[in-house]
Amino acid sequence: MLIKLAWKNIWRNKKRSIIIILAAFFGIWGGVLTNGIFVGMWETTIEAAISRELSHIQIHHVKFRDERLITQFISEINTIEKILQSNPYIQNYSVRSILEGIALSPSSVNGVKIFAIDPNKEKLITSIHQKVIEGVYFSNKGYEILIGQKLAQKLKLKLNSKVVLSFQGMDNNLISTAFRVIGIFKTESKIFDETNVFIKHNDLQSILGTNIPIHEIAIRVSSTDLIDTTTKILKSELNNLSVQSWKELAPELSLTSGFLYLELNIFMGIILFALLFGISNTMMMSVFERIREFGVLIAIGMKKIKLFLLIIIESLILLFSGGLTGTLSGFLTIELLSRKGIDLSIFEEGMAAYGMSAILYPTLPFNMYISLFIMMLVTSIIASISPAIKAIRLKPAEAIRTYL
Amino acid sequence: MPLIEIISLNKIYDKTKVPVHALKDINLTIEKGEFVAIVGPSGSGKTTLLNMIGGLDSPTNGKVLINGINISKIKSDELIDFRLKNIGFVFQSFNLIPVLTAKENVEFIMLLQGVTKSEREKRTIELLNAVGLGDKIDSRPYELSGGQQQRVAVARAIASHPSFVLADEPTANLDSTSAEGLLDIMKELNQKLGMTFIFATHDNKVIRRVRRVITLEDGKIKSDVFQN
Numbered sequence: 001m002l003i004k005l006a007w008k009n010i011w012r013n014k015k016r017s018i019i020i021i022l023a024a025f026f027g028i029w030g031g032v033l034t035n036g037i038f039v040g041m042w043e044t045t046i047e048a049a050i051s052r053e054l055s056h057i058q059i060h061h062v063k064f065r066d067e068r069l070i071t072q073f074i075s076e077i078n079t080i081e082k083i084l085q086s087n088p089y090i091q092n093y094s095v096r097s098i099l100e101g102i103a104l105s106p107s108s109v110n111g112v113k114i115f116a117i118d119p120n121k122e123k124l125i126t127s128i129h130q131k132v133i134e135g136v137y138f139s140n141k142g143y144e145i146l147i148g149q150k151l152a153q154k155l156k157l158k159l160n161s162k163v164v165l166s167f168q169g170m171d172n173n174l175i176s177t178a179f180r181v182i183g184i185f186k187t188e189s190k191i192f193d194e195t196n197v198f199i200k201h202n203d204l205q206s207i208l209g210t211n212i213p214i215h216e217i218a219i220r221v222s223s224t225d226l227i228d229t230t231t232k233i234l235k236s237e238l239n240n241l242s243v244q245s246w247k248e249l250a251p252e253l254s255l256t257s258g259f260l261y262l263e264l265n266i267f268m269g270i271i272l273f274a275l276l277f278g279i280s281n282t283m284m285m286s287v288f289e290r291i292r293e294f295g296v297l298i299a300i301g302m303k304k305i306k307l308f309l310l311i312i313i314e315s316l317i318l319l320f321s322g323g324l325t326g327t328l329s330g331f332l333t334i335e336l337l338s339r340k341g342i343d344l345s346i347f348e349e350g351m352a353a354y355g356m357s358a359i360l361y362p363t364l365p366f367n368m369y370i371s372l373f374i375m376m377l378v379t380s381i382i383a384s385i386s387p388a389i390k391a392i393r394l395k396p397a398e399a400i401r402t403y404l
Numbered sequence: 405m406p407l408i409e410i411i412s413l414n415k416i417y418d419k420t421k422v423p424v425h426a427l428k429d430i431n432l433t434i435e436k437g438e439f440v441a442i443v444g445p446s447g448s449g450k451t452t453l454l455n456m457i458g459g460l461d462s463p464t465n466g467k468v469l470i471n472g473i474n475i476s477k478i479k480s481d482e483l484i485d486f487r488l489k490n491i492g493f494v495f496q497s498f499n500l501i502p503v504l505t506a507k508e509n510v511e512f513i514m515l516l517q518g519v520t521k522s523e524r525e526k527r528t529i530e531l532l533n534a535v536g537l538g539d540k541i542d543s544r545p546y547e548l549s550g551g552q553q554q555r556v557a558v559a560r561a562i563a564s565h566p567s568f569v570l571a572d573e574p575t576a577n578l579d580s581t582s583a584e585g586l587l588d589i590m591k592e593l594n595q596k597l598g599m600t601f602i603f604a605t606h607d608n609k610v611i612r613r614v615r616r617v618i619t620l621e622d623g624k625i626k627s628d629v630f631q632n
Contacts, residue, residue: 001515008503296499299460301488301516301564303481397460400495 002306006313010321013286017318020282024275024322025329031271032330032364032372035264040338040362042260046246046253048188048357051127053196054246055094055218056227057234062242064215068100070168073213074241080217083237089221089230092124096216097204101167103147103197105155112151112197114165116204116212125218128185128198135159135183143203145179148193149186157181165197170208177207188357261368268372272379275319279383283315287387294391295399304392311391315384316377323376327369334362405472407568407600408434408457413466415452415623426452428623430466434602436567439594441603441611444620450604451572453620457602458491458570459483471567488516492561496573498553500545506532506556507541513564531559535589551582558589568600575607587613 010017050056059080061072074080077095084093097116102109119138123129128146129137138144145163147155157163159181166176179199187193205212221230231245247254287294297307341359344351348358413430416423427449434440442450455461456468459475467474470490478486487493500509507528514524532541535555537548545553554574561569571590575583591613593599603610611617619627 001512005501005503012503292497292499293501296493296495297501298484299458299487299493300513300560301484303484303516306516395461397455400460400499 002310002313006310006317009286009290009310009314010317013289016282016285020275020278020318021322023278024319025326026322027271027275028323028326028372028376029330029333031268032327033333033362035268035368036330036334036337036362036364037342037360038260038264039364039368040334040342040360041356042257043363044357044359044361045188046257049250049253050246052131052187052189052192053126054249055125056221056224057219057231057243057245058249059217059219059234059238060215060242060244062240064098065242065244068098070099070170070213070215073097073215074217077214080238080241083234084217084219087230087233089223089226089233091220091222092121093217093219094118094121094125095214096122096218097201097212098215099167099204101165103151103155104164104166105157105161107156108154110151110154110194112165112195114167115196115198116201117198118201122198125220128187131185131187132183133186135181137183138200139182141180141182142200142206143177143179144182144200146183146185146198147181148196149184150190150194151197152181152184154194157184159184165199170210170213175207177203179203188351264368265371265375268375272375276379276383279315279318279380280386282318283311283384283387284390286314287311287391290391291394291399291402294394295396295402298394299396299400308388308392311388312381312384315387316380319376319380319383327372331364331369334364337362406433406469407436407438407471408432408602409467409469409472410453410457411467411469413453413456413468414464415449415456415461416464426623427456427463430623430625432618432625432628434568434600436600437594437598438616439591439601439614440616440618441605441614442618442620443604443606443611444626445606448620449623450606450620452623454570454572454602454604458493459487488513488564490567492564492566492569494554494557494561494569494571494574496576498545498550498557498577500553500556500560502545505542505544506537506548506559509545509556510559510563513560517564527563528559531563532556534593535559536585549582551578551585554578554582554586555589558586558593562593562597562599568602571601571603571605573605573607574603575605575610580609583607583609 059074061074064072084090094117099114101112101114103112133149137146147157147163155163161181162178163181164176164178166174169175185193201212221227227245231243234243294307298304338361341361343359345358351358410430410432413427415427416425430453442453444450452461456463462476468476475483475486501512504512510528510531511524514527532538535558537552537555540548540552548556575586578586587609590601594601603614605611615630617629617631618625
């Protein structure tokens with residue numbers, strides 16, 4: 001009864017109700033879309049960092065991340081690989097040797113991090129093979145190197161150019177070896193492209209003449225929901241090693257992500273705060289126009305709690321008519337844009353400096369819709385409280401004799 | 405036990421710090437089935453007395469007993485419930501809910517009472533037929549004439565099966581024909597169903613039709629006359 005009456009009451013003043021419903025529609029639609037773009041931008045950046053280098057979980061010697069010495073490798077690698085293979089959550093892993101060194105060309109020199117990898121296993125962990133823009137992702141020949149576009153430009157290297165890598169050997173002596181550029185990659189991050197190179201495990205083994213030291217095991221789990229659980233399990237199983245999820249490896253990404261959701265909720269809160277005044281004003285006007293009618297309703301026997309609820313329902317209908325359609329439209333717009341992505345390649349240079357992709361895929365997690373729903377509910381109720389109190393405080397004998 | 409018993413009723417309004425003694429020591433008894441008019445010039449206290457009987461306003465002192473219950477002692481929310489069950493109201497300006505149809509306006513009070521849907525519909529149709537608006541059940545108030553609106557208001561007032569109906573200037577906004585038609589309906593309800601009607605009015609058409617006329621002047625009962 002109350003819902004039917006509230007619905008009819010909303011349409012007494014069509015123009016006024018439509019204006020507030022449209023304000024709610026555009027406010028919420030714009031808010032949802034903007035949130036979707038921001039979340040998409042950040043999720044894309046995180047996913048790019050995970051795909052480029054981080055993976056979901058990494059294992060290191062406990063001191064390696066701080067000192068980065070070639071001698072700080074993971075021992076008993078076979079035992080560890082058995083543990084990883086027996087874990088049902090782990091989809092794939094790749095073992096890496098990581099050497100700090102310099103790359104020299106006839107024209108310049110640059111400090112680099114040298115990743116010695118098994119190309120086939122690395123394909124299952126990172127997306128470097130997809131980022132090759134010139135040449136190929138390794139072949140069967142020896143002493144091949146994959147370098148980033150930025151480094152190639154800096155050292156003036158082309159495909160098949162020779163580049164010398166110098167790094168410290170296991171015996172602390174300096175080792176220098178020439179590699180031929182087999183491929184040039186370009187990721188979302190200029191810094192990564194300038195400071196990271198990839199060679200093959202076999203070549204490093206030939207150079208060192210011993211078993212290759214494994215400094216890093218990069219792991220991908222079957223679902224992102226399993227990252228924390230798997231990290232916890234591995235930490236307990238490999239307590240003499242450093243096991244870290246991507247959130248621990250790149251705390252700045254994780255922290256910013258947390259703040260982003262807080263900021264976006266505040267952003268939606270500001271939109272709804274503005275709407276609150278509009279709805280409250282509309283409801284107050286509506287109550288003032290119906291003082292006599294409310295007096296009659298109280299006189300004939302409508303309990304004040306029902307009158308209170310009637311006004312709250314009217315406010316809910318006002319905000320939710322625009323708010324829910326705005327949310328749905330925002331959701332559909334995000335879905336549409338996420339299929340092809342938003343091309344921001346005109347800002348590519350600037351975005352690459354921050355490791356951001358030039359193609360944005362808007363997305364908004366389900367819990368953001370839930371929090372938006374709760375915020376709309378609270379806004380509606382707050383907006384209607386003052387008008388509702390005004391209505392229930394009416395004295396029927398006086399209200400009935402009010403003429404507007 | 406009388407339907408309504410008013411004992412030493414006084415009402416003093418304290419508006420703008422100048423007290424207005426609207427009702428002065430009123431004593432009155434109204435029995436079930438009466439058809440009574442409270443008359444008097446403007447400001448004589450007719451509406452105030454009607455509001456006291458209807459529990460819409462509280463006396464400064466004195467008692468209003470309905471079926472033996474002192475309504476001035478009933479708490480606000482319980483008084484609303486008491487009105488819902490015992491009192492029907494007809495107002496000067498009809499005061500129908502403009503967004504509801506004639507049928508919905510009549511049904512509304514029964515919804516508040518929790519009457520079942522089938523019973524509501526049956527009673528609504530019967531009442532609208534009884535007031536001559538069987539063909540207007542789906543009309544909104546703005547689609548009805550003043551007389552028709554007031555007839556819907558009468559149907560609404562008696563739909564809840566009240567002990568009595570209070571009608572404040574029910575014919576004031578009606579033309580003569582509509583007023584007579586409305587009074588015919590009320591008189592018939594009084595005679596056939598024994599429904600008690602109490603009017604506050606200065607309309608001679610009403611005064612001529614009632615059996616009892618209580619005249620107020622300056623907040624006091626000047627006369628209380630039964631007529632044929």
